[in-house]
Amino acid sequence: MLRRLCLFTTLLAIAGCEPANEASNSAASASTQAANAAVAKAYNLGDQQALQDAQRGFIAKPSGQVRNEQGVVIWDFDSFNFLHGNAPDTVNPSLWRQAVLNNQVGLFKVSEGIWQLRGFDLANMTLIQGATGWIVIDPLTSRETAAFAWAFAREHLGEQPVSAMIFTHSHVDHFGGALGILSAEDARAQQTPIIAPEGFMAEATSENLLMGLAMSRRASFMYGQRLPRSATGLVDNGLGKAVAFGRAGILPPTVLINEAAQPLTVDGVEFIFHSMPGAEAPAELTFSLPEHKAFAGAEMVSQTLHNLYTLRGAKVRDARLWSEHIQQMLHYAEQAEVLFNQHHWPVWGTANIQQFLTAQRDVYRFLHDQTVRGMNAGLTAPEIAEQLKLPASLDQQMAVHGYYGTLKHNVRAIYQFYLGWFDANPANLDPLPPVAAAEKYLALAGGSEALLSQAQQAYDAGDYRWAAELGKHLVYADRDNQAARELQAKAFEQLGYQAEGTPWRNFYLSGAYELRHGLPEQPFSPAMMLDMLRHTDTREFLASMATRLDAEAAADKNLRVVLNFTDSGERYLLWLENAVLHNRMLATEETIEPDAQLSLTKDFFLQMVIGKAGAAALLTSDEVSIDGSVLKLGEFFGLLDKPDGRFPIVTRP
Ligand SMILES: [Zn+2]
Numbered sequence: 001m002l003r004r005l006c007l008f009t010t011l012l013a014i015a016g017c018e019p020a021n022e023a024s025n026s027a028a029s030a031s032t033q034a035a036n037a038a039v040a041k042a043y044n045l046g047d048q049q050a051l052q053d054a055q056r057g058f059i060a061k062p063s064g065q066v067r068n069e070q071g072v073v074i075w076d077f078d079s080f081n082f083l084h085g086n087a088p089d090t091v092n093p094s095l096w097r098q099a100v101l102n103n104q105v106g107l108f109k110v111s112e113g114i115w116q117l118r119g120f121d122l123a124n125m126t127l128i129q130g131a132t133g134w135i136v137i138d139p140l141t142s143r144e145t146a147a148f149a150w151a152f153a154r155e156h157l158g159e160q161p162v163s164a165m166i167f168t169h170s171h172v173d174h175f176g177g178a179l180g181i182l183s184a185e186d187a188r189a190q191q192t193p194i195i196a197p198e199g200f201m202a203e204a205t206s207e208n209l210l211m212g213l214a215m216s217r218r219a220s221f222m223y224g225q226r227l228p229r230s231a232t233g234l235v236d237n238g239l240g241k242a243v244a245f246g247r248a249g250i251l252p253p254t255v256l257i258n259e260a261a262q263p264l265t266v267d268g269v270e271f272i273f274h275s276m277p278g279a280e281a282p283a284e285l286t287f288s289l290p291e292h293k294a295f296a297g298a299e300m301v302s303q304t305l306h307n308l309y310t311l312r313g314a315k316v317r318d319a320r321l322w323s324e325h326i327q328q329m330l331h332y333a334e335q336a337e338v339l340f341n342q343h344h345w346p347v348w349g350t351a352n353i354q355q356f357l358t359a360q361r362d363v364y365r366f367l368h369d370q371t372v373r374g375m376n377a378g379l380t381a382p383e384i385a386e387q388l389k390l391p392a393s394l395d396q397q398m399a400v401h402g403y404y405g406t407l408k409h410n411v412r413a414i415y416q417f418y419l420g421w422f423d424a425n426p427a428n429l430d431p432l433p434p435v436a437a438a439e440k441y442l443a444l445a446g447g448s449e450a451l452l453s454q455a456q457q458a459y460d461a462g463d464y465r466w467a468a469e470l471g472k473h474l475v476y477a478d479r480d481n482q483a484a485r486e487l488q489a490k491a492f493e494q495l496g497y498q499a500e501g502t503p504w505r506n507f508y509l510s511g512a513y514e515l516r517h518g519l520p521e522q523p524f525s526p527a528m529m530l531d532m533l534r535h536t537d538t539r540e541f542l543a544s545m546a547t548r549l550d551a552e553a554a555a556d557k558n559l560r561v562v563l564n565f566t567d568s569g570e571r572y573l574l575w576l577e578n579a580v581l582h583n584r585m586l587a588t589e590e591t592i593e594p595d596a597q598l599s600l601t602k603d604f605f606l607q608m609v610i611g612k613a614g615a616a617a618l619l620t621s622d623e624v625s626i627d628g629s630v631l632k633l634g635e636f637f638g639l640l641d642k643p644d645g646r647f648p649i650v651t652r653p
Contacts, residue, residue: 015103025232025512026490028089028497031379035498040093041385043398050295050398054101054537057109060156062120066148066244074246075121077105080236088231090497091101095505096305098403099236101345107156110346111294111338115157120149122240123173123342126296127153128289130267138174138295138342139181142246144180145524146177163267167196168298168342169284170203172532176248178530187251193266196253197275199283204250205536212544213645216524219243219312221649225518228515232467232493233250233509238304238404238502239343249531253395255287260328263374272466276300276330281555288332295336295353300325301360303398307405308367309413311503312409316413319368326361333357354398364398366390367407371414380423381415395421406501438476445470448478452487457490464498468493475515476652488650489515511650523646526610533606538570539583546581548641556580559636562597574636581639596628596636 028036066075082105089095105119113129121140126136134153140146154160163181167175175196182192205217221228223243224234239241254652255264257273264271270290279300286298299306300322309316339353340346347356367388374384385408396402400409422428430436445451451474458467471488478484489512497510526533533541542563560575571586573594586592604623607613615634626633 001316001478003512006444026493026526029494031464032494032497033089036087036089039500040087043094043396045093045097053348056348059109060152061106061109062152066144068144068246071277074142075244080241082230083235090232092498092500094500095236095403095502097398098238098301102240103237104345107153109339111292112295114292115153116340117153118345119241120147121173121177121243121244122237125149126340126342128269130163130265130269133161133206134264135164135269136162136181137166139165140177140244141173142177142244142248143180144246145244146180152182153465160224162192164195166302167194167200167253168286169197169281170200171281171299173243174202174342175204175250176532178251179249182251184251185433185595188272190241193255194251194253194258195255195266195445197277197283197285198256198258199277200253200608201535202537203282205532206540212526213524213643215313217645217647217649220520221507221510222312222503224510226636227506234506236502239302239627240470242297245528247528247531250535252535254481257489266611274328276325278318280306280317283315286329288336290335293335293337295329295333295339297341299342300329302341304403305363305400305410309416311409311507316417318417319364320379321415323361323365326357326364330354330357330361335401344371359394359397359400363390363394366394367410371411373417375419381412383593384415385411402501404502406504435476438473441473443479448481448484449475452484455487459487464494465489468495475650479652485515514650519646519648527612528609530606533609538565538572538602541572541605542572543582546583549579549581550639551579554639557639559632560594561633563605564593564597564599565602566599595632596626598624598626598633600624602633646652
């Protein structure tokens with residue numbers, strides 16, 4: 001089928017006719033090559049200043065792999081060694097430049113008394129020399145990579161203890177590795193100051209719980225977790241090379257920042273902290289170091305346009321507030337001679353810093369104002385996204401290009417922030433769901449062969465967006481059609497090869513990968529989050545449990561269960577009403593007659609939550625006791641879904 005169509009459409013584009021290899025990546029088509037060549041021509045990608053900045057202060061570079069206790073590779077310093085020279089035609093040249101810059105890995109001296117470990121994880125770890133040791137800022141995502149980075153710093157700078165720890169914000173790539181550097185026991189015994197923005201703990205421990213499975217599955221697309229690292233696969237993640245999927249933990253803060261300017265001396269170093277909530281993260285701080293003439297921008301600013309909406313799925317962020325926070329930073333950083341952030345390389349020189357911050361401030365404000373302008377003119381989100389372009393004065397500054405957030409999906413985020421999902425056209429009020437619509441489109445097109453032929457023509461003409469749209473209906477409606485899947489994979493690939501933003505590239509290429517290779521073999525395991533979940537409020541778990549209720553099966557049920565936590569003394573009544581699983585904390589003196597009471601430690605409960613302890617363990621463990629009806633308790637837990645997070649995305653079951 002593919003071969004026959006190729007013969008007919010050769011005049012349209014030769015590129016669509018590479019030999020069909022069912023399981024391998026396609027080459028860049030003529031259209032993709034032309035699109036990428038146009039990008040190379042439009043921007044000054046050969047400018048060496050950013051590369052010099054990314055290499056400035058270099059001390060030492062690691063190599064090899066970081067493994068977890070089971071020997072699984074968590075981080076591979078050598079896996080991006082292919083990133084040198086000119087961009088291959090399967091990578092947008094602007095993205096290639098960013099990928100090379102992010103691959104300047106090592107320990108770097110930022111200025112006197114300030115160092116950064118970059119490329120040991122998605123984020124940077126920063127060290128500041130205190131009177132008695134190092135003040136550690138943002139100890140990476142996982143215990144394994146943090147411990148490695150910490151040992152690497154001590155090897156090259158000399159042995160020093162941790163004198164304080166600062167978490168700049170509530171995203172896991174900035175605190176998850178804390179226990180790899182400092183144990184909870186040592187932190188308590190040494191009274192190590194742990195500084196974080198107000199609201200940090202609640203946000204950090206709940207962010208991924210309720211939507212954990214959906215977000216994790218989507219994150220595996222966004223970060224290209226299943227993609228080979230190569231010129232036709234994963235090249236970068238915009239903010240850094242990759243995410244370390246190791247063990248995540250947390251340390252409870254001892255000092256909270258909640259003021260616009262909050263001076264604090266930390267291990268003899270003068271800090272002025274600035275609370276900047278509700279923009280990049282719900283809880284975030286930046287800080288000035290007056291003695292160092294330095295400013296730390298956390299993740300409020302970075303060498304990319306950031307996400308107003310992250311494609312892994314999250315609540316949308318406030319573009320206007322974000323821009324206003326950066327306006328404040330321009331003022332706070334007036335005296336700064338160096339600006340260092342928790343992703344990417346620093347900016348040196350007062351004028352450069354002001355220019356950098358100005359562009360960061362303005363890109364969010366421009367997107368905000370112009371999107372709202374379009375909304376008030378009656379345009380829909382896709383229409384605004386299609387036509388909005390940055391002014392040349394911003395567009396020529398690569399640090400505001402969309403390597404992580406993209407202009408197009410940020411425009412949609414601003415629309416969503418103010419107006420929500422509905423574009424006000426009643427035709428879109430109650431559309432058919434995807435598969436039902438796909439079946440009708442298939443019939444309308446005259447069947448599978450006709451629709452595939454149309455999609456192939458779009459592909460051959462280089463119109464990959466339309467090819468993917470047609471392919472989506474075809475793959476949904478005709479689920480066993482391998483030719484349709486392969487064509488859809490190829491359309492996704494060309495879109496991925498042209499994308500400047502890593503989330504787009506990774507989503508497209510992961511979609512292509514799963515069309516050819518199917519769903520992940522391993523289910524998602526929350527076990528690696530156990531150290532973090534220990535600090536999560538019990539009510540968050542109960543809220544999460546309620547969202548797993550099989551409403552149909554629970555519709556006529558009337559069960560009451562008491563959870564009695566033997567270590568904390570907390571007791572919760574859980575009951576079903578109107579197919580909703582409710583809970584409330586019981587007062588100490590309150591007596592109640594439930595159908596069953598489960599007495600257990602919080603830790604055992606966590607083992608149940610992460611799926612490590614099942615029904616058998618529940619009945620046999622001596623950490624658990626059951627009063628009342630075991631049968632009813634079994635019935636109760638039987639009403640809860642046990643999803644493993646491997647749902648299809650580009651196909652339908
Ligand atoms: Zn981050």
